[in-house]
Amino acid sequence: MPIITRKIELCIDREGITDDEYKTHWQFLRQIDDNLYLAANRMSSHYFWTDEFENRMRMQMPEYYKxxxxxxxxxxxKMSEEEKESFEQLKEQLERLEDVIKQKKEDFLCGTNVRTSIYRLVSEEYSNLIPTDILTNLLQEITGSYKKVSQDIRKGNRTLSNYRKGMPIPFSFPKDKNPFIVRSEExxxxILFKWFEKRSGICFQICFGKDRSNNREIVKRLxxxxxxxxxxxxxxxxxxLVNKNGKTEIFLLLSLTIPVQKRSLDKELVLGVDLGIKYPLYLATNGAAYIKRYIGDSDSFLNERLVFQRRYKELQRNLQCTGGGKGRGKKLQALELLRDKERNWVKTKNHVFSREVIxxxxKIGAGIIHLEKLTGIGRDNDGDVRDDRKFILRNWSYFELQTMIKYKAKMEGIEVRLVNPAYTSQTCCNCGERGERKEQSVFRCMNPECSEYGKEINADYNAARNIALSKDVVAD
Structure with a gap:
């Protein structure tokens, strides 16, 4: 079942509490915020330290090294039969030595595993400042994050993650009691949300605002x-907790699992989605050729992006005289606000486009959507961005758009597959032979035996239909 996250603003409910209690709630929140990133860095460092400790034990064991x-x-x-037998014996011997090392490490950690020892270490330092439920969930997050990057850290491809103040505060919901309360009066x-009722008793009021994402209905459903x-x-x-314009705002990053909609969809009907230049998206199927549609207009989209960029450059020119020192952050605030505004505009557009795809x-009953795998998109054989793609890749958010299509499709029970993008725009969707694109928007088939030979075909439609027909499915 799909998992989604909703960002919803909160404010501390003032009804029935004194000013001192209100201040106490803020102190509790800031106390967690001030110490959580320190605990996270402590956990991450301890994971790295135990890995290095294990490696050093291997280095100091002559038998293991040999x-x-x-x-x-x-x-x-190339091994002979005798050497193959010896190779298998050596592997078994190495496994036994690994068990010895792991046992030594466990003995050093006082008979516990790494995760338990980290929790004991951190809870000893921070349990009076951070609730244990938050520490437990934080450790789960750090464990997952460290496992993903530990190989790269060992190879020297990246450094240890550094957590900063303001990171999200993870927590679990009570299983036996609904944390949301509906209050109706006058x-x-x-809708209220009770958080750590036993320790702090903070009751938040959920502020839905304009609610373009329909968050109120989601919470009501919960x-x-x-x-x-x-x-x-x-x-x-x-x-x-987010500091904005000198004011601290509180946001709930609500994660929930949504049941998949049960729909009657045709698993043989595939919808191909081409992310193009003239049109942000062009849709075509592997079935009837007349089932097609384009979504959006790249001219209006890019014009709006260019307006943002011109305004940004103008602000930069006006601030060229801004030196370092006190007040620099405030002087550059206009740039950050404009960047946030542009980012929000692009995200809203991508939400609209992805919704239209689903x-x-x-509408046509397609059970599968094909998308191009984005790795290397718009690049030549040497890995350089093609000249005709430089402008569009700089101004488009392809990956975000694909991500939105994926999770929205999953919610509706539609399967999404990634296909190899090679030659989807250079082959004829009718015969599969190579053609030519003398113009960006026009494709011509050069196969004399094809019924579309010499005809002008919309290049985006041709690519979208090739994507729908593709059997070259690749891993995500």
Missing amino acids: VSKDIRKLARK GKTD IADFNKDDGYKLNTSSIQ KFAL
């Missing part, structure tokens, strides 16, 4: 489906 060296030497050459309905097996489910979520897929 066996691993012999294995590497045999693996580099014709007004508010309340209605609480403890239902087939309804919306709450996952580990987080609260984040609506079209449901």
Whole structure:
């Protein structure tokens, strides 16, 4: 089932609490915010330290060094039957030595595993400042993050992650009690959220604002489906304190699992999505040729992006005289605000485009959507960005758009596959032979035996249909 996250603004509910209690709630939040990133860095460093400790034990064990060296030497050459037998014996010997090292490490960690020892270490320092539930969830996040990058750290491809103040505060929802409360009075309905009721008793009021993402209906559904097996489910979520214009704002990063919609879709009908230049998206199917559609207009999209860029450059020119020192942050604030505004505009556009793709897929009953794998898109054989793609790649958010299509399709029960983008824009969707594109928007088939020979075909439609027809599915 798909997992989504919603960012919703919170404010501390003032009803029924004194000014001192209100200040205490803020102190509790800031206390966690001030110490959480320190605990996160402590956990991450301890994981790295235990890995290095294990490596040093291997280096200081002559038998382990000799066996691993012999294995590497045999693996580099073609082995005889006798050497193959010896190779397997060496591997078994190395596994036994690994068990010895792991046992020594566990003995050094007082008979516990690494994760338990880290939790004991950090809780000893921070349990009076951070609730244990938050520390437990933080450790789970750090563990997952470290495992993903540990190989790259060992190879020297990256450094250890550094966490900073303001990181999201992870927490779990109580399993036996609905944390959301609906309060209706004087014709007004508010939804409240109780957080760490036993320790701090903070009650937040959820501020939905204009609610373009329909967050109010999602929370109402969570309340209605609480403890239902087939309804919306709450996952580990987080609260984040954001300092903006000298004011601290509180946001709930609500993570929830949504049940997949049960729909009657044709798993043989594939919708291909081409991310193009003239049109942001062009859609075509592997079935009837007349089922096609384009979404958006690149001219208006890019013109708006260029307006943002011109304004940004103008602000930069006006601020060229800005030196370092006190007040620099405030002087550059206009640039940051403009960058945020542009980012929000692009994200909104991508939400609209992705929603239209899913609506079209449901309308025609397509059970599968094909997208091009983005790795290397717009680049030549040497890995350089092609001249005709430099401008568009700088101004487009292809990856974000694909991500939105993926999770929205999953919510509707539509399968999304990534296909190899090679030659999708250079071959004829009718015969599969190579053609020519003398113009960006026009494709011509050069196969005399093809019924489309010499005809002008919309290049984006041709690419979208090739994507839909593609059997070269690649891993995500």
